[in-house]
Amino acid sequence: MLLKKLLSISFAALIGMSLLIVGCEDTTIGTDADGTGTLEVLLHDAPANYEEVNVFIERVEVNNGETEGGWETISTPEQSYDLLELVNGAMEVLGSAELEAGTYEQIRLILSSDGHSVVVDGTEHDMFVPSGEQTGIKLNVNAEIEPGITYTLLLDFDAARSVVERGNEQSGIQYLLKPVISASNEAVTGNISGTIEPVDAQPFIYAIADSDTLSSTKADTSDGTFMLVGLEEGTYTVSVDPTNDAYQTSDTTGVEVTVGDTNEIGTVTLSETQD
Structure with missing residues (x-):
């Protein structure tokens, strides 16, 4: 993935x-x-x-x-x-x-x-x-x-x-x-920020518009915070992809970016992978 x-x-x-x-x-x-x-x-x-x-x-x-x-x-x-x-x-x-x-x-x-x-x-x-x-x-x-x-x-x-x-x-x-x-x-440009839980998911985060990935980052390994920078104004899907296979991916749709602002989307809590 x-x-x-x-x-x-x-x-x-x-x-x-x-x-x-x-x-x-x-x-x-x-x-x-x-x-x-x-x-x-x-x-x-x-x-x-x-x-x-x-x-x-x-x-x-x-x-x-x-x-x-x-x-x-x-x-x-x-x-x-x-x-x-x-x-x-x-x-x-x-x-x-x-x-x-x-x-x-x-x-x-x-x-x-x-x-x-x-x-x-x-x-x-x-x-x-x-x-x-x-x-x-x-x-x-x-x-x-x-x-x-x-x-x-x-x-x-x-x-x-x-x-x-x-x-x-x-x-x-x-x-x-x-x-x-x-x-x-x-x-x-504007930014998107938030926090991923649990921290040990160690995910990559992507800002996606019209199926194109326009910015990416990796959550901080100490507290799960992240920031996606340099995004043009528009609407994005924030996709979270854990590197720890114990957790599932998660998508947050309809995230707005406005010039000069950082949109704080809060905490995204990942579900555990089902056996």
């Missing part, structure tokens, strides 16, 4: 690399209104059945034109991020920079050629990055930077889809990192 739902990520998420972001309406003051604004880039994650997924990001760049010469560096993190820590609303700031007002059509993440790893059953394995990915992961965002305004861009790094296993137990498994990332403008 879990694999099926992870593979049901919407076509829109599959083409997250070319996602268009509508103009920002955020009124947060980012700089003096002198023809410049601020672009802030936040990283979060869709969960995966690994213990760690570590990705080393060297720098973040934006492009204000259609040519390669338009690239401008906004940050140089030069550090590793465990994507699986960035769930339930947890974010990492990849960069924040003052930019000239205008439309920035693309953003790209430059990954290191090494330094990536995945932890499976307590063992850390290196992840190989195909040569094409080393030149930068590009996303079409069309971010409208306005004077005196902060535009916050959310990058959803889908760990489950980005880690590719090759080989088998006999020949040896090799892990590839082929990033699948989608982007959204925080100013036009």
